[in-house]
Amino acid sequence: MASAIKALHNKLQQKEISCVALVQEKLDQLKASDYNTANYILDEYALNLAQKVDQKIANGESIGLLEGIPFGVKDVYLLQGTYSTASSDLLRKYKSPYTATAIQKLLDAGAIPVVKENCDSFGHGSSNENTVFGPAKNAIDATKVAGGSSGGSAVNVAKNFTTFSIGGDTGGSIRQPAGYNNVYGLKPTYGKISRYGLMAYASSTDCVGPIAQSLEDTQIVLNVMSGADYRDQTTFDSTPVSDKSLDQTLPKGTKIGYYKNFIESDALNATIKADFKAMLTKLEAEGMEIVPLDFFDSSILVSTYYALAMAETASNLARLDGTNYGVRTTGKDLKEGYSITRSENFTTETKRRIVGGNQVLSQGHSEEIYNKAQQLRQQISHHFDEDFKKVDVVLSPVTPNPVPQIGNNLKDPMTMYLSDAYTVGFSLGGLPTLTAPLAMETGVQITAAKKQEAILFTCANFLKQVL
Ligand code: GLN
Numbered sequence: 456m457a458s459a460i461k462a463l464h465n466k467l468q469q470k471e472i473s474c475v476a477l478v479q480e481k482l483d484q485l486k487a488s489d490y491n492t493a494n495y496i497l498d499e500y501a502l503n504l505a506q507k508v509d510q511k512i513a514n515g516e517s518i519g520l521l522e523g524i525p526f527g528v529k530d531v532y533l534l535q536g537t538y539s540t541a542s543s544d545l546l547r548k549y550k551s552p553y554t555a556t557a558i559q560k561l562l563d564a565g566a567i568p569v570v571k572e573n574c575d576s577f578g579h580g581s582s583n584e585n586t587v588f589g590p591a592k593n594a595i596d597a598t599k600v601a602g603g604s605s606g607g608s609a610v611n612v613a614k615n616f617t618t619f620s621i622g623g624d625t626g627g628s629i630r631q632p633a634g635y636n637n638v639y640g641l642k643p644t645y646g647k648i649s650r651y652g653l654m655a656y657a658s659s660t661d662c663v664g665p666i667a668q669s670l671e672d673t674q675i676v677l678n679v680m681s682g683a684d685y686r687d688q689t690t691f692d693s694t695p696v697s698d699k700s701l702d703q704t705l706p707k708g709t710k711i712g713y714y715k716n717f718i719e720s721d722a723l724n725a726t727i728k729a730d731f732k733a734m735l736t737k738l739e740a741e742g743m744e745i746v747p748l749d750f751f752d753s754s755i756l757v758s759t760y761y762a763l764a765m766a767e768t769a770s771n772l773a774r775l776d777g778t779n780y781g782v783r784t785t786g787k788d789l790k791e792g793y794s795i796t797r798s799e800n801f802t803t804e805t806k807r808r809i810v811g812g813n814q815v816l817s818q819g820h821s822e823e824i825y826n827k828a829q830q831l832r833q834q835i836s837h838h839f840d841e842d843f844k845k846v847d848v849v850l851s852p853v854t855p856n857p858v859p860q861i862g863n864n865l866k867d868p869m870t871m872y873l874s875d876a877y878t879v880g881f882s883l884g885g886l887p888t889l890t891a892p893l894a895m896e897t898g899v900q901i902t903a904a905k906k907q908e909a910i911l912f913t914c915a916n917f918l919k920q921v922l
Contacts, residue, residue, distance in 0.1 A: 458671035459618050460524055467512065467523050474508040474523040474567075481525045481569045484616045490592045492607035492616065494530045495538050495571040501525065504567045521679065522565030527611045527620035529604075530571040531578060532558050532663075533652040537568075541654050542576045542586035545800035546781040555652025556687070557621060557663045557680040564679050569617060573607030576802045577772065578625050578656035580604050581871050582864040583632070585804040590861050594636040599858045602632030605666065609636040612666045619667040619676050625656045626760050627853075627878025629664045630890040634853035634898030639673045639915070640666045644905045645885030646691050648677075649684035657767035660760075660882040670701055670915055673889075677908065693906060700909040704917040705847075707742035711735075711914075712846030714750040717877060722753075724856045730895045731852055734922060741921050746846050751835060753855075753876035759835065760879035761872055762815050762828035769812025772805070807868065832883050839884040843904035848914050851877050853890050854897045891915040893922050 466472045478501050485493050508523035528534060531541050533551035540546045554562065562568070575585040583591040583606025591601035594613035601610045605622030609632035612620050622629040624642040633640025641664045648663040655661060665676035678695040717723070718731055739745050777783035777796035784799060786792040801809065815824045842849065855876050864871040881888045881902050888902040889911040899918065903910045 456669040458669055458675070459667075460520060460672050460675055463524055463618060464518070464520050464522075467508070468518060470512065474505040474512070475502060477523065478502060478505040478525050478567055478569060481616055484614070485570055485611070488614065488616060490594065490597065490601075490610050490614060491589050492573050492591050492601070492610045493570045494540055494542060494573050494588050494607070497537060497569055497571065500537065501567050501569045508565065508567075519565050520675065521561065524566045524618050525569045526561065526566050527570045527572045527608055527617035528558060528568050529574050529608050529620070529622050531574060531623055531654045532621065533654075534558055534568060534571070537571060539571065539654070542574050542588055543801065543805070544587050544782065545775055545796070547587065549781045553652065556649035556684045558652065560680050561621070561676070570611065572605070572611060572620060575604035575606070575628075576805050577654065577768065578604040578623060578628055579768070579804050579808055580864075581627065581631060581874050582859065583607065584861065584865055585802055587802065592861070593858055596858070598860055600635065600861050600864065602635035602858070604628040604632075606632045608666050609633050609638055609640065612636070612638045612668055615668075619665055619672050621676075621680075622664055622666050623653055623656075624662045624664055624882070625660050626764060626882045627875050629666060630853055630878050630888060630900060631875070631897075633666055633890040634892070635858045637892040637898070638666055638668055639670060639892065640664065640890045641673050641677060641908075641911070642882070642888050643677060643681070643908060644887045646689040647693050647887070647906070647908070648680045649682075649687040649690050651684055651686040655771040657764040658771065659763070659767060660885070662882075670912055670919075674698075674701060674912055696909050696912055700912040701916055703913045704920060705743065705914055708744055709848075710744045710746050710846040711738060712746045712748045712842060712849040714849065714851060715747045716750055716752060717851050720753065720855070722855050722873065722876070723852070727852050727855070727857070727895050727897070734850070734894045734899065737921060748842055748846070748849070750838065751880070753880070754873075755831065756835070756880040756883070757872055757876055759828045759831045760875070760883055761811075762824055763832065763883075765808045765812035766815045766825055767812070769809045769816065772801075772809060804868065835880060836884050839886060839904070847903070848910055849902045851900045851902070852895055852897065853877060853900045857896050887911055889915060891918060893918050
């Protein structure tokens with residue numbers, strides 16, 4: 456699939472379509488859709504911006520590549536003046552006082568947000584069912600889940616309701632829904648894109664990233680959003696991924712690693728396993744060097760991730776007590792007010808994580824659980840450092856199982872947590888990792904060493920050609 460951004464840009468520039476008509480078409484599609492991807496449709500906001508783009512074109516001015524391109528925003532990003540709900544009751548009527556840096560950069564480039572997208576509440580989930588707006592539906596089979604937490608974003612891209620969308624990935628929330636809906640989804644190196652204005656889930660792994668139908672569009676959007684931001688001290692300056700990275704293919708002898716225990720696990724679906732192995736055979740025949748690697752058991756990755764993610768989200772969500780943000784229910788005193796507000800307005804899954812997180816951090820347990828998880832995280836990071844001395848990229852499935860039916864995850868949260876087995880480890884390592892809709896039903900995950908986004912694109916381009 457070629458770049459939809461470039462195709463639309465040319466049409467706009469050559470006056471084959473007006474920006475207002477383009478934006479209106481997306482708004483109409485979103486309104487008519489029953490995929491339940493939209494928390495709020497930004498009619499007035501988007502049409503206003505579209506008129507300005509049309510005016511510019513009418514005046515004979517040239518427009519930038521992203522100018523007038525409609526995009527979606529996961530409903531955990533602040534966009535000044537619009538509702539930002541995190542798919543929760545607590546923030547259902549909360550209006551953003553300012554705009555997130557990543558979104559602001561896209562606005563500055565002229566892109567037009569058309570929708571705040573359904574997602575799991577506060578990013579808590581793997582299916583987009585933990586939302587007060589009702590589950591988003593899978594783009595390929597509407598009886599199945601959209602994936603989570605950035606489900607609405609992935610479905611909008613897959614259905615072409617948005618040209619691209621901005622998801623958020625703490626432990627897989629861009630990569631997994633991208634895989635479930637057959638589109639590209641990138642989690643960049645931790646710190647490559649500012650988190651300022653993204654509602655924090657687990658601050659130490661939260662990442663901003665693009666979801667798009669093509670590698671080209673993924674790269675364009677990534678480059679626009681990247682860079683140091685004084686408002687997020689974990690960000691760094693980075694060189695843009697060049698267009699060349701997308702044209703090249705991998706040279707013969709490139710070392711492609713895979714984690715043996717991921718593939719040998721009994722928990723891995725038989726078809727996904729067979730497809731993964733067939734992919735390796737093909738790549739070997741193409742002259743690649745396939746390197747089997749040892750790694751931590753995926754249950755250790757899941758436990759480590761959830762211990763830390765719950766601890767961080769319990770701390771981050773402590774600010775939502777009815778005082779400063781969103782809904783407030785008063786009680787007989789301040790303390791009761793806090794407790795009613797939080798009990799009534801967080802979802803069951805979010806409360807499970809707050810309770811779990813506070814347990815992990817509490818006196819008498821923190822040494823045993825939280826500190827141990829931190830130590831494990833360091834060992835995992837160290838393991839990755841060593842692995843990427845031996846290989847150029849690591850390939851893995853995105854998920855151990857095919858896309859679940861709507862309703863299954865809600866019955867069994869443990870199964871849902873285990874569905875993150877292959878994504879959370881790379882989040883703990885802060886590594887860049889890309890889902891490409893290739894090879895397996897839920898896609899292939901391509902991972903590289905920190906700051907090596909370019910090779911992800913080259914590898915995906917190569918896989919696209921040979922598979
Ligand atoms: N499914 C994982 C979780 O629930 C990841 C979510 C995310 O990346 N926001 O924590």
